[in-house]
Amino acid sequence: MREVSDKPAAAVSSFTTGLRRWVDAVLYSSTLVAVAATCLTWATFLFWRVHIPGRLAGLIFAATLFLYNIDSVLPYKFRQQAVLSGRKLWMMQHRRELFALALVALAVATLLFWLDGWRHLMLFLGHLAAISLLYSFPVAKIHGRWRALRDFPLLKVFLIAYVWAAITVWVPALYLGKALTAPVVLLLFGRRFFFILALAFVFDIRDYTKDRLSGTRTFPGIFGVKAAKALALLCLLVSALLIPAGITPVHLLVLTIPIVLTGLIVWFADETRPDYYFALLADGVMVVQFLAVYWVV
Structure with missing residues (x-):
């Protein structure tokens, strides 16, 4: 009888373990982040009553997947043993898979870039790619130590907000022939920009101890967590x-929901x-913003 009664519990345990593995893979391989970037780009298209072209969506998804995963396998990420979280442990255990995923994503992004004729925007997109890559790669030697852009005091959150806003707003505008300097x-x-900037502060709070140990001077590290939240x-x-x-007014109320949810994420x-x-939560709220725009449109 005991063996029979143990079977449902074992099945539930096996299902829970399997589900958690899949969730970890989606979250820690930056798949959700890539989905969020694609969704925010789509939300901008929807503002002009246009759905995002399929190949452009694939380009944004693949490029984001490449940039985040190539960053996650850099050597410095694995020298910060004092703050070994479950996420970091998963990344260490799957470092080869993440590197392979980054290479596949790069190949897909490159193919879609050439197929869709973005070559005339090489300079514009190139500077965004350069910021994204140099965010973690060394660019200058200061006091005998090579520093990446993220290591410059208070800079990392603004870099993140700028690149995300440029990709998710300016790329749709350029695709549709809108002037980047147009008021709308x-x-x-x-x-x-300010929405992503708020989320960037959240991740600085997450990395508070790690950044202090590595010498990266962020808003929470210099001014305190409460000031960063404010x-x-x-x-x-x-x-x-x-x-x-x-x-x-009704549409404005719906569009305010993701901002309120983000405020709660910041507060706690x-x-x-x-x-x-x-x-x-912090990455998923970007998808919620897309859903709000989709409902309004």
């Missing part, structure tokens, strides 16, 4: 106030939170 494009860029909430307020013309952010808090 600048407004959408600002709204997206700045993140201020960024969300600015994002919420940048309202495109013609938005009805702490480096002691589980990895899923950041990898699932």
Whole structure:
């Protein structure tokens, strides 16, 4: 009888373990991040009542997957043993797979880049790629130590917000023939920039101890976690106030939901939170923003 009664429990345990492995793979391989980048780009297209072209969606997804995974396998990531989280442990155990995934994503992104004729924007897209790569690769030797862009004081959050806003707002604008200096494009860029900036502060809070040990001077490390949260909430307020013309009150209410959810994520952010808090909630709220725009349109 005991063997029979143990079977359902064993089945549930096996299912839970398998599910967690799949969730870990999706989150820690940056697949959700790539989905989020694609969704935010799609949301910008939807503002102009156009769906994102399939191959462009594939390009954004693959390029994001490459950049985040190539960053995750860099040697410096594995020298920070003092803050070995479950996420970091998973990445260490799957380092070869992440590197292979990055190479496949790079090949796909390169193919789609050439097929869709983006070569005339090589300089524009190139500077975004350069910032993304040099974010973690050494660019200057300071006091006998090579530093990446992320190591310069207070710079990393602005780099993240700029690249994400440029990719998810300016790329759709260029695809549709919009001028980057057009007021509506600048407004959408600002709204997206401050939204991503708020989320970047959340990840700085997650990396508070790691950044202090590695010598990276971030807002939480210099001014404290409470000050970083206050700045993140201020960024969300600015994002919420940048309202495109013609938005009805009901639609505005729906579009405010992701900002409110992000505010809650900021408010309760702490480096002691589980990895899923950041990898699932903080990244997932970007998909929620897309869903809000999709509902409005």
